[in-house]
Amino acid sequence: MKKKGWKELPEGAIIEKVPTSQEFKTGSWRTQKPVWDPNKCTNCFLCWLYCPDSSIILKEVNGEPKVSGINYDYCKGCGICAEVCPPKIKAIHMEKEEF
Amino acid sequence: MSETLKVKQALTGNEAFAFAMKQINPDVVAAYPITPATEIVQIFSKYVADGEVDTEFVAVESEHSAMSACIGAATAGARVMTGTSSQGLALMHEVLYIASALRLPIVLAEVNRALSAPINIHCDHSDTMGSRDSGWIQIYCENANEGYHSLIQAVKIAETINLPVMVTLDGFIISHGMEVVETLETDVVRQYLGKRKPLYNVLDYENPIMVGPLDLTDYYFEHKRQQIEAMKKAKDVIEEVITDYNKRFGFDFPVFAEAYRMEDAEYAILSMSSAAGTMKEAVDVMREKGEKVGLVRLKVFRPFPYEVLQEFFKNVKAIGVMDRSDSVSTMGGPVFNEVRSALYDLDTRPRIMNFVFGLGGRDFPLSDALYIVNRVKELKEGKTLDFVEYVGVRE
Numbered sequence: 001m002k003k004k005g006w007k008e009l010p011e012g013a014i015i016e017k018v019p020t021s022q023e024f025k026t027g028s029w030r031t032q033k034p035v036w037d038p039n040k041c042t043n044c045f046l047c048w049l050y051c052p053d054s055s056i057i058l059k060e061v062n063g064e065p066k067v068s069g070i071n072y073d074y075c076k077g078c079g080i081c082a083e084v085c086p087p088k089i090k091a092i093h094m095e096k097e098e099f
Numbered sequence: 100m101s102e103t104l105k106v107k108q109a110l111t112g113n114e115a116f117a118f119a120m121k122q123i124n125p126d127v128v129a130a131y132p133i134t135p136a137t138e139i140v141q142i143f144s145k146y147v148a149d150g151e152v153d154t155e156f157v158a159v160e161s162e163h164s165a166m167s168a169c170i171g172a173a174t175a176g177a178r179v180m181t182g183t184s185s186q187g188l189a190l191m192h193e194v195l196y197i198a199s200a201l202r203l204p205i206v207l208a209e210v211n212r213a214l215s216a217p218i219n220i221h222c223d224h225s226d227t228m229g230s231r232d233s234g235w236i237q238i239y240c241e242n243a244n245e246g247y248h249s250l251i252q253a254v255k256i257a258e259t260i261n262l263p264v265m266v267t268l269d270g271f272i273i274s275h276g277m278e279v280v281e282t283l284e285t286d287v288v289r290q291y292l293g294k295r296k297p298l299y300n301v302l303d304y305e306n307p308i309m310v311g312p313l314d315l316t317d318y319y320f321e322h323k324r325q326q327i328e329a330m331k332k333a334k335d336v337i338e339e340v341i342t343d344y345n346k347r348f349g350f351d352f353p354v355f356a357e358a359y360r361m362e363d364a365e366y367a368i369l370s371m372s373s374a375a376g377t378m379k380e381a382v383d384v385m386r387e388k389g390e391k392v393g394l395v396r397l398k399v400f401r402p403f404p405y406e407v408l409q410e411f412f413k414n415v416k417a418i419g420v421m422d423r424s425d426s427v428s429t430m431g432g433p434v435f436n437e438v439r440s441a442l443y444d445l446d447t448r449p450r451i452m453n454f455v456f457g458l459g460g461r462d463f464p465l466s467d468a469l470y471i472v473n474r475v476k477e478l479k480e481g482k483t484l485d486f487v488e489y490v491g492v493r494e
């Protein structure tokens with residue numbers, strides 16, 4: 001992307017198009033990726049609760065919330081979701097990321 | 100029409116500032132009192148309590164908060180003013196940069212006072228000189244009358260170029276001294292200024308924006324370059340506003356600097372603020388003796404009007420630059436350094452020296468003013484002198 005010169009920037013460095021953080025895809029910072037297994041998942045939502053990047057996607061199925069995957073655009077691979085997923089279930093495990 | 104609109108009043112510098120603020124009727128004033136500027140806030144808060152202004156007055160617990168509140172209000176499109184002095188301005192220092200970089204036209208009524216330590220409540224210019232690189236326009240007034248009118252002009256200047264402006268008066272000498280101020284009528288001031296047209300409004304929920312983003316290595320430089328350009332353009336704006344104001348209301352205020360008996364001057368003094376009054380007297384005394392000496396009173400220090408000074412000084416042989424603060428650089432005061440730099444490119448460069456005087460409110464009598472003129476005369480005649488002298492200090 002060609003960066004703007006000083007004559008093209010808005011005065012006062014304001015950003016007119018918001019929210020901007022949605023467009024700033026930070027998932028590429030990841031070195032490990034969480035992999036989620038829908039067949040093991042009990043929908044306890046611990047991963048959703050603990051994910052610091054709001055990267056656990058919930059969807060409504062028959063009026064009930066269900067985990068439906070991981071948003072890799074923002075997931076930074078911290079592994080918290082895999083850590084908090086109950087040990088007997090282990091519906092999330094971490095793998096090495098290859099971009 | 101202009102004559103009938105003027106009202107003569109006996110006011111101190113602080114009263115003149117507060118009265119101008121009342122007529123301006125800003126949307127928001129956030130301020131904290133500090134000697135010798137206390138009265139500005141005190142008198143203004145009485146106007147608020149008496150319902151003479153519509154202003155939202157924010158009584159804060161420090162100057163850092165005062166400027167922060169001003170910034171918040173200004174981003175929401177409000178016309179915002181504050182007043183301070185010395186340590187108060189120093190405490191605002193960090194946020195001054197934010198106001199200018201966000202291009203907020205905040206107007207600050209400043210009363211010049213020395214910085215601690217030792218604690219001193221009297222006049223010198225160390226406070227505003229400490230903020231000279233903060234991106235604020237700086238206007239130094241000679242007296243209360245000029246302070247009153249400059250504060251009104253400052254609102255126009257600030258809102259035209261979207262940069263903050265501080266207008267200064269010398270502590271106690273002007274802030275507490277009473278003089279005749281020729282004021283405009285309130286309606287005239289309000290009509291002249293109209294409503295502020297903000298660049299943006301952070302409270303506009305229909306059109307959300309983000310103010311004060313992270314810039315890092317990839318855009319910070321571009322935004323600074325843009326701010327520098329605004330400061331360059333501010334010169335035209337200052338000239339337009341003051342010229343138009345003079346024409347509209349029948350005044351004769353100088354734009355960037357005032358030339359006093361400079362027509363055929365062979366040597367000259369450059370002074371700022373109230374000391375220029377004493378200097379004019381010294382120039383008159385010397386002129387009576389047939390000495391071709393003149394005075395330039397520098398009024399706008401930011402943006403620095405180097406072109407104007409080059410023009411004034413192109414034919415003089417020697418100049419004495421007066422500083423009411425010292426940059427403790429062992430190279431003289433801030434005014435001296437900039438004036439000397441401005442004159443470096445002249446075809447025939449005048450000899451130039453610096454006089455640091457009046458620190459911490461030290462009296463500046465006519466005898467000292469005459470001493471300075473005589474020293475510059477010696478410089479003109481070829482004598483070798485130290486490039487900085489400290490006038491009025493005990494050995």
Ligand code: SF4
Pocket residue numbers: 033034050051052053054055056070074075076077078079080081082
């Ligand atoms: S690895 Fe971290 S960031 Fe990614 S989904 Fe799991 S908890 Fe969220």
Ligand code: SF4
Pocket residue numbers: 036040041042043044045046047048067081084085086089090091092
């Ligand atoms: S923590 Fe494990 S079991 Fe619970 S919702 Fe997340 S993936 Fe499913």
